[in-house]
Amino acid sequence: MNAAVFSPSALSLPISFSKTRSSFLSRKKGVKGEFRVFAVFGDESGLVEKKSQWRPLFDVEDPRSKAPPYKGKFLDVNQAIEVARFDIQYLDWRARQDLLTIMILHDKVVDVLNPLAREYKSIGTVKKELAGLQEELSKAHQQVHISEARVSTALDKLAHMEELVNDRLLPGRVVTELDKPSSSTTASAVELDREKTNTGAKSLNVSGPVPPYSPHLKNFWYPVAFTADLKHDTMVPIECFEQPWVIFRGEDGKPGCVRNTCAHRACPLDLGTVNEGRIQCPYHGWEYSTDGECKKMPSTKLLKVKIKSLPCLEQEGMIWIWPGDEPPAPILPSLQPPSGFLIHAELVMDLPVEHGLLLDNLLDLAHAPFTHTSTFAKGWSVPSLVKFLTPTSGLQGYWDPYPIDMEFKPPCIVLSTIGISKPGKLEGKSTQQCATHLHQLHVCLPSSKNKTRLLYRMSLDFAPILKNLPFMEHLWRHFAEQVLNEDLRLVLGQQERMLNGANIWNLPVAYDKLGVRYRLWRNAVDRGDDKLPFSG
Template identity: 25%
Template structure:
């Protein structure tokens, strides 16, 4: 598959490097091992020893270096080989490729393309993840599906009434599909799909966070900044209150392709209410994780069906696919552009 490479992808949560000597993951089909040195520097190396291609993550950490578990060669945070047992001369080619890795807003961001183009100014702004005016719940799912299927899922939330009826969805009578959808394109990489849902019954999740079972007003905006930065901006409030009193949540769905048929799904749920309620933070984390478990079942079945029958069965688009179709077109255009002009980079756009 042809992926966009000259963009920042989420590689993990920053706390992961505090809890383990190193973290190994595959991004865009490339194996990577990440670690933090004793002085706080973060590093991402290609997870292959240049000698016999043994994953460095199968070895061990020695101080601020990684030692291959096969023949003991050691590599520092810059990818340079510092020691080869049995010899003093180190060949110039005995190095591990590095990838730019940054820390921002509680997340690790990795650049899999041309390192010379990796400007920190291109990292998307998701500041509410560590903003003191917001409190966040976080989580991770590994999905056995093409990341584009997840983008499709997040841009067409009408499935809530069928996949998520026990969590965030209303029944068919009040399905969000019944409310007008406004889709807009912004710049070269952002699709926005907005709905207002006045005077509806609260789904179970929103009844829980509002501590209110009566009718509510709800808005919901699905935002995709290609290739895989997604946000669901949600606001809910009882009908007897005003929009200024709404409980708001910014749900980030941060997708990084692992392979053509698997995806890293890092998610955060930032809220502007009950900031010190740790019990609520835990409840939201559990509820959202359960919601994404429901998505995972559907998406992984869809991936298997596409592999088995995709070339034989025509894909029928419906009106509710508008945002997803437009996002796919944008992505295809930008991938082609990057292939034609390898120095192409995409500036991030404001999500809100």
């Protein structure tokens, strides 16, 4: 009988052991056949002694029975560190089991190549067995790499705990009823709620009616339209900072932006037409050039009249305006997709929400597995920890565990690159490790206090043939509207409560980092600070 020494850990591995040729021959000779199980460690001698040097590596207790009982609970710092340490302990154990699998498979390869065994096998049979084992080894090696990535991620999370303790973006201590002195125990629920909202020096307060727009927020270049939407004889009416404007092309083909109000009787100019590079009012035919000067007044003497115009430029497929009073910045930011990407869709939508709320939503990815359950996040698992990793002073970074890079580009632009590789599941991948990608541009133009003009551009670095299919533009729009509608019902609810006094940034947590930084930047702009945060 062939000796078989085994341990519970060895038998628990999902490996199928086939009967060997030698045991088959033993049965032919009247010897009872059996399965040969090669042990990696054990207490007996013989085969185990040959593998004894591996025992310290694999003789590790399965930690799953000692998992901290914190599932579904809010954790303090010490509990969170305990969970992170357990995560590392479990992943270390898992990686050891993966390596053990490889060792057992290597032993099986040696067994197949054993000269005694080969005497009773054809070359074809040996090749077939080796090919099967090679495939199993390839899968096992891949699993080891995944386990290594998981261990690395868990170590990063543990190191991140220290950052969270002192992270200046986390809210301060929230006062509860037990913390309050006895003299205030009769405070009403409303007063208590207000104290919770306002305590913590590092929390944000975004509540109440939207205040008037700061003039400092207007001193930026704003993308307002796509080049493809502005033909030589068409107009694009927009609203920006509660003022109506209209964009059209002049005689030289360059775009211009003028107030969408005729100087004569305040008729909307966009209801008229564009003739030879001039926009004509539909009421009495007055015509204006791109600098706002009235060039024609039919049926009366031409007067020197000029309506307000804004600096307007065209770059990289987009039309930009400068609505502020300060001289325009000499350089426009580049919004081109990365090299290798092809633009597949450009969409424009007017949404009934304040632009800051929409930016808050776009800069938050942690909500995806709860909100977008019918679209792109369908089937996503809920990670144990979501965080946005970014430089100390910056408005860009990447999401962990999602393979998504993201950047807020002032004053109202969000850029993101998504690796197409099941981003809702932890697989140890970053955008650089993914073979295919989706690049998105979101521009949230502040139309008014409760309205945003959203410009969306989608680019892919694969499947260029899709761009030539006539129905794809409609398909992309349908999908974008589905995703947007999942967000809108929530953001509209936020807006309603904000207007009634609720603080929509009452309790920011770790994964709110990019959204909080946007709000801190916005507050500094509104104050007119000389040096803006996160600009270094």
